[in-house]
Amino acid sequence: MVSLNHYLVLSAVLFSIGTAGVFLRRNLITVLLSIEIMLNAVNVTFVAAGRYHGAVDGQIIVFFVMTVAAAEAAVGLALVIALFRHRETLSPDAFTMLKW
Amino acid sequence: MQQTVFFLFAALAILASIGVVAQRNPMHSVLLLIVSFAGLSGLYIQLDAPFTAVTQIIIYAGAIMVLFLFVVMLLNAHTEDDVVPVTLGPHAMKLGAVFSAILALELAYALSGLIPTPFPTDPAVTSAVSNVATIGTVLFTTYSFAFEATSILILVAMVGAVVIAGKPRSEH
Numbered sequence: 001m002v003s004l005n006h007y008l009v010l011s012a013v014l015f016s017i018g019t020a021g022v023f024l025r026r027n028l029i030t031v032l033l034s035i036e037i038m039l040n041a042v043n044v045t046f047v048a049a050g051r052y053h054g055a056v057d058g059q060i061i062v063f064f065v066m067t068v069a070a071a072e073a074a075v076g077l078a079l080v081i082a083l084f085r086h087r088e089t090l091s092p093d094a095f096t097m098l099k100w
Numbered sequence: 101m102q103q104t105v106f107f108l109f110a111a112l113a114i115l116a117s118i119g120v121v122a123q124r125n126p127m128h129s130v131l132l133l134i135v136s137f138a139g140l141s142g143l144y145i146q147l148d149a150p151f152t153a154v155t156q157i158i159i160y161a162g163a164i165m166v167l168f169l170f171v172v173m174l175l176n177a178h179t180e181d182d183v184v185p186v187t188l189g190p191h192a193m194k195l196g197a198v199f200s201a202i203l204a205l206e207l208a209y210a211l212s213g214l215i216p217t218p219f220p221t222d223p224a225v226t227s228a229v230s231n232v233a234t235i236g237t238v239l240f241t242t243y244s245f246a247f248e249a250t251s252i253l254i255l256v257a258m259v260g261a262v263v264i265a266g267k268p269r270s271e272h
Contacts, residue, residue, distance in 0.1 A: 002106045002146070004217045010110045010143075012211055014117055016204035021121035023196030029126045029172060033133050036164070037117050040140055043152075051147045052217065054225035056235045059152045060243055066159050067250045071257035073164045077171045078265035084175050085268075090126075 007048035014041035028080045028090045032073065039069050106146060113139035126172045133168075134161045148230040 014037055021034025043062045050058020080090065087094050116136035123129045137160045144153035228234060239247060 001218055002102050004219060005211070005214050006106060006110075007143070007147070008211055008214065010114070012204075012207040013114055016200065016207060017114070017117045017121055019203050020197070020200035023200045024193060025121065027126060029168065029175075030121070030123075030129055033120055033126075033129050033168065036133060036160075037120060037136070040137065040160075043156075044140060044143065047144055047147050047149050047152055051149065051229055052219055054220060054222075054228055056229055056231075056238050059149050059229070059235055060239050062152050063155065063239065064243075064246060064250055066155060067254060070159065070164050071253050073167055074257045074261040075264065077167060078261035080171060081174065081265045090175065 004048055004052050007044055011041045011044040011048075014038075014044065026091050026093065028083070028092055029077075031092065032076050032080070035076075036069060036073070039065055102146065106143065109139045109142040109146070111139075112136070113143070127169070130165055130168045130172060134165050137161050137165070148226050150230055151232045151235055 018034045018036075018038035018041060021037065022031050025031055025034065043065055046058040046061050046065070048058075050056065050061075083095055084090060113136045116132045116139060119132040120129045120136065123132065137156055141153040141156040144150070144156060
């Protein structure tokens, strides 16, 4: 029988994968994708906890998380495009100055 | 049966997510992330949340990931630079690996104390959480302020993205 624990463990595994991606990758787009993995890991927890309590609030929070993720992706990708235009690279280590 | 489906979708989501992080080609990363989202959406159906499952596919896979794909194609940056920059030193990656391992261990420790908590099997609960009409009612009454705030957030993000990514103004 699948219990709440299964979903919490899955969520923890996905969150760890996402963090590892943010820490280990040297590509701005992959870093943004890893953040999306982490947001989705948390979404799994919200839906599973909502199911456990028999309330729809978990699903509504997931709806808001998705909206914020969309806003974050739009602004993040706009920044990536602006940075790429200046430096012709996607490595986050190339952008260490506050001004150029 | 339920267990088999859970492990199938969970394995799909985890393997695809590992692929996202391990791939060197951003295009493959984005496509693998869509596969991962499909797996998660299957799990949402298992959790009696069909509305969330469908929004996961439509909003995440359909809108956000397509935005990522556009940017990957637009920048035409196929692979990551192989050289680790000297400014960071040779141990920077190892430090990152250690930090993410510590976080994973912390999560494992936190979850090891859980007692098994099965989901309620009462059909009334199942139909309550899977009812889209209930979700709509709660969203537009209890959470109406948050809903309006989100709409403003989206508007600000849209204008901000256009301003940031737009053509730089000519020097004068």
